[in-house]
Amino acid sequence: MSIRKLVSVIFTVVLLAAALCGCTGGSEAVETVAPPDYEEVTQLIKAYEDAYRDFAQNGEGQVALVTATGVTPLGAECSSRYTCTSDGVWESCSLTVQRDVEQHDEYFNIGNGIMMFVRSYIDADGFIVINKYYCPNGAVWYINPETHTMDPVEDIEALDCFVTFDQVRRVYGETVDTTETQLPA
Numbered sequence: 001m002s003i004r005k006l007v008s009v010i011f012t013v014v015l016l017a018a019a020l021c022g023c024t025g026g027s028e029a030v031e032t033v034a035p036p037d038y039e040e041v042t043q044l045i046k047a048y049e050d051a052y053r054d055f056a057q058n059g060e061g062q063v064a065l066v067t068a069t070g071v072t073p074l075g076a077e078c079s080s081r082y083t084c085t086s087d088g089v090w091e092s093c094s095l096t097v098q099r100d101v102e103q104h105d106e107y108f109n110i111g112n113g114i115m116m117f118v119r120s121y122i123d124a125d126g127f128i129v130i131n132k133y134y135c136p137n138g139a140v141w142y143i144n145p146e147t148h149t150m151d152p153v154e155d156i157e158a159l160d161c162f163v164t165f166d167q168v169r170r171v172y173g174e175t176v177d178t179t180e181t182q183l184p185a
Contacts, residue, residue: 003127004028012015022038023162030128033139033152035141035149035150035151036134036136036141036150037150038144038148038150040145040161041084041134041141041143041150042143044110044114045110045116045132045134046141048108048110048116052090052092052108053099055085055089058149059085059090059125060135061085061086061087062085062086062088063083063084063085063086063090064082064084064085065079065081065082065083066080066081066082066083066085066172066173067079067081067082067149068082068089068172069185070095070171072095072097072105072109072159072160072161072174073157073160073162073167074157074160076097076098076099077097077098078095078096078097078098079095079096079107080093080094080172081093081094082172082173084173087155091108091109091165091169091173092106092109093106093107093168093169093172093173094106094107095107099160101121101122101123102121102122103120103121104118104119104120104121105118105119105161106119107165108164108165109165109168109169112149113137113164114120114134114135114136114137115131115135115163115164115165115168116132116133116134116135117133117135117140117161117162117164118130118131118132119131119133119161133153133159133161134150135164137164138163138164139152139163140152140153140156140159140161140163141153162167
């Protein structure tokens, strides 16, 4: 086989492989993911919040609360409050972070790889701002109440948040012992 024919075969194989994997011109294939359904997500979160509120007001059992100081993923100092029930049904972590203004980041383990992240603060005009994010399996979607859409967060690093509850647990919940503290009667 001549060199010219060999180069032609190699070039054809490379082009065919690129076409099969969706790659073009050396750039990586980008997987397009359809956004979650806004109504389904807001119903899921409302049901979770209602059940969590009911548990907080009427629940019984063992719960652990650990407070500490730590840092956000980008290294901003914060104070934390990690809460977990002995049965693992309710698990959350609240961070108070001083950025441009004091912000409160709350992480809730919804289960099945789903986390809800809520960032709240008081803006320069004195208004309370509450932004909610839906995080299924490491993806981050802003729950946009104005447009009733799920908007993908393109620059997760700039948001300076955890993207899975496993990350939150590793940083703030490693030392939790749910056998120590009782819920108030």
